[in-house]
Amino acid sequence: MVRIEKLCIDLDNTFRCGQTFRWKRQEDGSWLGNVDGHAVRAVREGDDLCLYGAQEADAAYWRKYFDADSDYEKLLSCVMDEHLRTAMDACPGIRVLDQPFYESLCSFIISANNNIPRITAIVERFCAIAPMDENGLHAFPTPQMVLDAGEDWVKSIGSGYRAKYLWEAAQHMADGFDAQALRNMSYPEACECIRQFKGVGEKVADCVLLFSCGHRAAFPVDTWSEKMLMQWYGMMGKRPQLKVQAMEHFGAYGGIAQQYLFYHAMQSKLKKENNEK
DNA sequence: GTCCAGGATACTC
DNA sequence: GAGTATCATGGA
Secondary structure, eight states: OEEETTOOOOHHHHHHSSSOSOOEEOTTSOEEEEETTEEEEEEEETTEEEEETOOGGGHHHHHHHTTTTOOHHHHTGGGOOHHHHHHHHHSTTOOOOOOOHHHHHHHHHHTTTOOHHHHHHHHHHHGGGSOBOTTSOBOOOOHHHHHHHOHHHHHHTTOGGGHHHHHHHHHHHHTTOOSHHHHHSOHHHHHHHHTTSTTOOHHHHHHHHHHHSOOTTOOOOOHHHHHHHHHHHOOOSOHHHHHHHHHHHHGGGHHHHHHHHHHHHHHHHHHHHHHHO
């Protein structure tokens, strides 16, 4: 078991906020996950995060996965305002995860013009060809597993027009794409590089760079972020212009702010809809 | 039937 | 370079 002390993570908010689609909540409030083939059960005990099934030797890996050495209040103090404060108070304890690259890439290719429940369902079917762990969760497939399963199989999981993007991504990865190199590039360089993948536009690129490459200035602008930036921050323009303004405004850790604001915007909308019924 | 969902791409002007 | 049609799918 690996214990990460005083992380104060909110597992529900972290795993439901749209950055990952594979963790599964159990009735007792714990969450089962399979990361890089490692099966774990995440449990909040007091202020600590306990990862049952994780090896002590992998403690550093898990600290990095949960971004345990970053103090978000401190990192965002210079851009704190009433909206970010409200979002962080309403949806506390979100950790911006540092996930395996290929899983993040495929997940956000699938996310294009899609909704979270359906993304989750498609990702689950995508994982069915990978080995199952002792908790009954599949690993995320390797590119080679996808290539072995065939393009017709990729089409069969209901990913629609994104199937060809997933297929080509597996080929590009198998050809030796160096995902690790993205971490050492500047943000603009990494952004340009990752857009080699078909189906990866500006927004998907930002999600992958933020959630699996350590680029925490990346500020994904989707439908929710777009509404949020206009309604809460008075920004104007199309998405590319909004993104430029947002990155300028929120700075080096803008992606973390974005994740709180995005999730809160979505939650607010949900509440509003429920009240109207 | 229409609209929407963590958009991207190819095409037109 | 800025608009626009098209791309699958399923739930509201």
